[in-house]
Amino acid sequence: xxxxxxxxxxxxxxxxxxxxxSVLSGWYINQLKxxxxxxxxxxxxxxxxxxxxxxxxxxxxxDPLAFSVFEKHLQQQQKNVTEPGEKEAxxxxxxxxxxxxxxxxxxxxxTSIRKDLAELMQINMSAIEHKSTxxxxxxxxxxxxxxxxxxxxxxIAFILMVNLPSNIxxxxxxxxxxxxxxxxxxxxxxxxxxxxxEFGDLTNSFNIMAEKLQEYSESRLDKIIRGKKRIETLIDNxxxxxxxxxxxxxxxxxxxEALKITGLRKENFVGKLIQDVAVNNDLVRxxxxxxxxxxxxxxxxxPMKIYANGxxxxxxxxxxxxxxxxxxxxxxxxxxQVIMLRNITPFKELDLAKTNFLGTVSxxxxxxxxxxxxGLQLLENEQIGDLNSEQKNLVNGIREDSNRLLKITGELLNxxxxxxxxxxxxxxxxxxxxxxxxxxGANRSSAEQKHIHFKVNIEEGLSVVLADSEKTAWVLNNLxxxxxxxxxxxxxxxxxxxKIDDKIQFSVTDTGQGIAPQYLSKIFDRYFRVPGSKKxxxxxxxxxxxxxxEAQGGEITVKSEYGAGSTFTFDLKA
Numbered sequence: 001x002x003x004x005x006x007x008x009x010x011x012x013x014x015x016x017x018x019x020x021x022s023v024l025s026g027w028y029i030n031q032l033k034x035x036x037x038x039x040x041x042x043x044x045x046x047x048x049x050x051x052x053x054x055x056x057x058x059x060x061x062x063d064p065l066a067f068s069v070f071e072k073h074l075q076q077q078q079k080n081v082t083e084p085g086e087k088e089a090x091x092x093x094x095x096x097x098x099x100x101x102x103x104x105x106x107x108x109x110x111t112s113i114r115k116d117l118a119e120l121m122q123i124n125m126s127a128i129e130h131k132s133t134x135x136x137x138x139x140x141x142x143x144x145x146x147x148x149x150x151x152x153x154x155x156i157a158f159i160l161m162v163n164l165p166s167n168i169x170x171x172x173x174x175x176x177x178x179x180x181x182x183x184x185x186x187x188x189x190x191x192x193x194x195x196x197x198e199f200g201d202l203t204n205s206f207n208i209m210a211e212k213l214q215e216y217s218e219s220r221l222d223k224i225i226r227g228k229k230r231i232e233t234l235i236d237n238x239x240x241x242x243x244x245x246x247x248x249x250x251x252x253x254x255x256x257e258a259l260k261i262t263g264l265r266k267e268n269f270v271g272k273l274i275q276d277v278a279v280n281n282d283l284v285r286x287x288x289x290x291x292x293x294x295x296x297x298x299x300x301x302x303p304m305k306i307y308a309n310g311x312x313x314x315x316x317x318x319x320x321x322x323x324x325x326x327x328x329x330x331x332x333x334x335x336x337q338v339i340m341l342r343n344i345t346p347f348k349e350l351d352l353a354k355t356n357f358l359g360t361v362s363x364x365x366x367x368x369x370x371x372x373x374x375g376l377q378l379l380e381n382e383q384i385g386d387l388n389s390e391q392k393n394l395v396n397g398i399r400e401d402s403n404r405l406l407k408i409t410g411e412l413l414n415x416x417x418x419x420x421x422x423x424x425x426x427x428x429x430x431x432x433x434x435x436x437x438x439x440x441g442a443n444r445s446s447a448e449q450k451h452i453h454f455k456v457n458i459e460e461g462l463s464v465v466l467a468d469s470e471k472t473a474w475v476l477n478n479l480x481x482x483x484x485x486x487x488x489x490x491x492x493x494x495x496x497x498x499k500i501d502d503k504i505q506f507s508v509t510d511t512g513q514g515i516a517p518q519y520l521s522k523i524f525d526r527y528f529r530v531p532g533s534k535k536x537x538x539x540x541x542x543x544x545x546x547x548x549x550e551a552q553g554g555e556i557t558v559k560s561e562y563g564a565g566s567t568f569t570f571d572l573k574a
Contacts, residue, residue: 013156014153014156014157014160017149017152017153017156018153020149021146021149021150021153024142024145024146024149025142025146028138028139028141028142028145028146029142031138031142043082043083043124043125043127043128043131044124044128045076045080046077046080046082046086046120046121046124047121047124047125049073049074049076049077049080050077050117050120050121050124051121052069052073053070053073053074053077053093053113053117054114054117056069056070056073057070057110057113057114057117060100060104060110061104067101070097071097074090074093074094074097077090077093077120078090078094082127083123083124083127084123085123086120086123086124089116089119089120089123090120092112092116092119093113093116093117093120096109096112096113096116097113100113171202171203174191175191175202175203175206178190178191178206178210179206182209182210182213188210188214189210190207190210191203191206191207208329232253235253235255236255236256237255238255238257239257239343240257240315240340240341240342240343241255241257241258241260241261241262241315241340241341242254242255242257242258242338242339242340242341243258243274243287243338243339244336244337244338244339245274245291245336245337245338245339246335246336247334247335247336248273249273249274249275249291250271250272250273250274251269251270251271251272251273251274251277252270252336253270254266254269254270258341260308261283261306261308261341262281262283262284263281263283264277264281264284274288274291275288275292283306286304287304287317287339287341288339290317290319291319291337291339303315303316303344303348304316304317304341306341308343309345311345313343313345314343314344314345314348315341315342315343315344315345316341316342316344317339317340317341317342318339318340318341318342319337319338319339319340320337320338320339320340321334321337322334322335322336322337322338323335369402369405369409372398372402373399373402376395376398376399376402379391379395380395425468425471425551425552426468426469426470427466427467427468427552428466428467428468428469429464429465429466430464430465430466430467430468430469430472431463431464431469432458432462432463432464432465432497432504433458433463434469434473435465435467435469435472435473435476436456436458436476436495436497438473438476438477439473439476439477439479439480439495440454440456440480440495442477442480442481443477443480443481443484446481446484446485447484447493450484450487450488450489450490450491451489451490452484452487452489452490452491452492452493453491453492453493454480454492454493454495455492455493455494455495456495456497457494457495457496457497458496458497458498459497459498459499462497462498462499462504465504465572465573465574466572466573466574467552467554467572467573468548468552471548471551471552472548472549472552472572474544474545474548475545475548475549475556475570476495476506476508478541478542478544478545479508479545479568480493480495480508481541482541482542482568483508483509483510483512483566483568486510486512486513486566487510487511487512487565488511488512491510491511491512492511493508493509493510493511494507494508494509495507495508496509499574500571502573502574503554503571503572503573503574504571504572504573504574505569505570505571506569506570506571506572507567507568507569508567508568508569509565509566509567510565510566511564511565512565512566513562513563513565514560514561514562514563514564514565514566515530515558515560515562515566516530516562517562519531520558520560523542523558524542524543524545524546524556524558525543526539526540526543527539527540527543528543545570549570549572552572552573553572553573554570554571554572554573555570555571556568556569556570557569557570
C-alpha cells in the first residue's frame with residue numbers, strides 16, 4: 001500500500017472517530033436538555049399552578065377576586081395536562097370548583113378541592129422523580145459511550161503513532177545503508193524490501209541502478225572491442241550490401257559490398273547522416289526512401305535494379321529495426337536499423353529461363369495438339385469410314401484430353417506473358433454482348449450436360465466497355481467454366497452486367513458449394529487449388545484472370561458463402 005494512502009487512511013479514521021465522538025456527545029447533551037425541559041415545562045408548571053390555586057382557595061372567604069384568580073390558574077392547568085391520571089385529577093378540581101362557586105360557604109367542597117390539588121401535585125412530583133431517574137440513566141449512558149469511543153480513538157491514535165513512523169523511517173534507513181555500500185563501490189548490494197508503496201518503487205529503481213553499475217563495473221573494455229571487431233569482420237565479409245544506422249539515422253557501419261554498388265568511400269559514408277549522403281547519390285536515395293517515409297500500406301516492394309558485377313542485377317531490400325531491452329527494464333527501446341540488400345539476380349535469371357522454357361514448350365505443344373485434333377476430325381468424318389461404338393468412345397476420350405492439353409497450353413502461354421511483363425493489350429470500345437455471348441457459347445456444351453442454365457441480365461442502355469475484348473472474354477469464359485464445373489446439376493448461373501459510377505461491372509454467380517472463408521484470400525494465387533477439391537484444373541486460371549483485369553486498370557474480387565455458392569466480380573472502365 002502506498003505511504004500516501006496509509007496516511008490518508010490513518011488521518012481519515014481519526015477524523016471519522018472524532019466526528020463520531022462529537023456527534024454522540026451532542027446527541028446525549030441534547031437528550032439531557034430534553035429531559036430537563038420536560039421537567040421544567042410540564043411538571044414544574046403544574047406544581048406552580050396547584051400552589052397558586054391553594055393560595056386563592058384560602059382567600060375565598062375574604063377576597064371577592066379569589067374565585068377569578070383560582071379559575072385563571074385552573075384554566076392554565078387544564079392546558080398543561082401531560083401525565084397519566086393528571087386529567088382526571090384536574091377534572092375533579094374543576095367539578096368541585098364549579099360547585100363551590102354556587103355554595104361559597106360549603107367547607108366540605110373546599111376540603112375536596114384541597115384533596116384534588118394534593119393528588120395533582122403528588123402525580124407531578126412522582127413524574128419529576130421518574131424523569132430525574134431517566135435523566136440520570138441518560139447521563140450514565142453518555143459517559144459510558146463517550147468514554148468507549150474516546151478509548152477507541154486513543155488506541156487507534158496510539159497504533160498509528162507506533163507504526164506509521166517506523167513504516168516511513170525503516171525503509172529510509174535501509175536505503176541509506178545500501179546507498180553507503182554503493183558509494184563504497186559494493187555494486188552487489190541489493191535492497192530486499194517487499195512493498196507496493198512508494199518505497200517499493202524506489203527499491204526497484206535502486207536495484208536496477210545497482211545492477212547496471214555492477215554490469216558496467218564487471219565488463220572489460222578489451223572484450224567489448226574484440227566483440228565489435230568480430231561483428232565488423234562478419235559484416236565486411238558478407239556478400240550482400242549491408243548499411244547500419246542509429247536512431248538518429250547516422251551511419252554506424254557499411255560493408256565493402258555496399259560501398260562497391262554505391263561508388264562511395266567509407267570516410268564519406270560512415271558517421272554521416274544517411275539523408276545527407278542521399279542528397280548526392282541517387283542509389284542511396286532510392287535505398288533509404290522506405291526508411292524516411294515507411295510504406296505501411298504496400299510493404300512488399302519490387303526488387304531493385306542496380307548495375308553491379310558488370311551487369312544489371314536485382315536486389316531485394318530488407319529493413320530490420322533494432323530494438324533492445326535495457327538491463328533491469330521491461331520495455332524495448334529502438335536504437336537503429338540495418339538495411340540489407342539481398343542479391344537475387346541468380347534467382348531472377350532462373351525465373352526468366354523458366355518463363356522462356358514454358359513459353360517455348362507451350363508454343364511447340366500447339367502444333368502436335370492441332371495435328372491430333374485434325375486427325376480426330378478426319379476419324380469422325382463418315383465419308384472416310386464408320387467407327388464402331390468402342391472406337392467412338394476412344395475418339396471422344398482423345399478429344400477431351402487434347403482439349404484439356406490445349407487449354408493448359410493456352411494458360412501456360414498466358415502465364416509467360418504475365419511473368420515476362422509483355423501483356424499486349426488492345427484497348428478499345430468493345431461490345432459487351434459479344435463478350436458475354438462468346439463466353440456463354442464456349443461453355444454451353446458443358447452446361448447442357450449438367451442441365452445448367454445461364455441467366456443473363458445486362459443493364460438497359462449498356463452496350464460497350466473500354467477493354468481488350470479478347471482478354472476480357474477469356475476472363476469471363478474462365479469464370480463461367482469454373483461456375484459450371486463447381487455447380488450442381490439442374491441449377492442456374494447468373495451473369496450480371498451493370499454500370500456503377502464510371503465502371504462497368506461483370507458478375508458471375510453460381511449456387512455451388514462455395515469457398516471456405518480461410519481460402520478466399522488465396523483464391524487468386526498462382527497454382528492454388530482449394531484443398532480436397534477433386535475437380536480438374538491447373539490453378540492458373542484465376543491468377544491469369546486477375547493479371548488480365550488489373551492490366552486493363554480494373555479489379556477482380558470474390559464473395560462466397562460456404563455451402564451456398566460464389567460470386568466473382570470484375571470491373572472495367574466504362
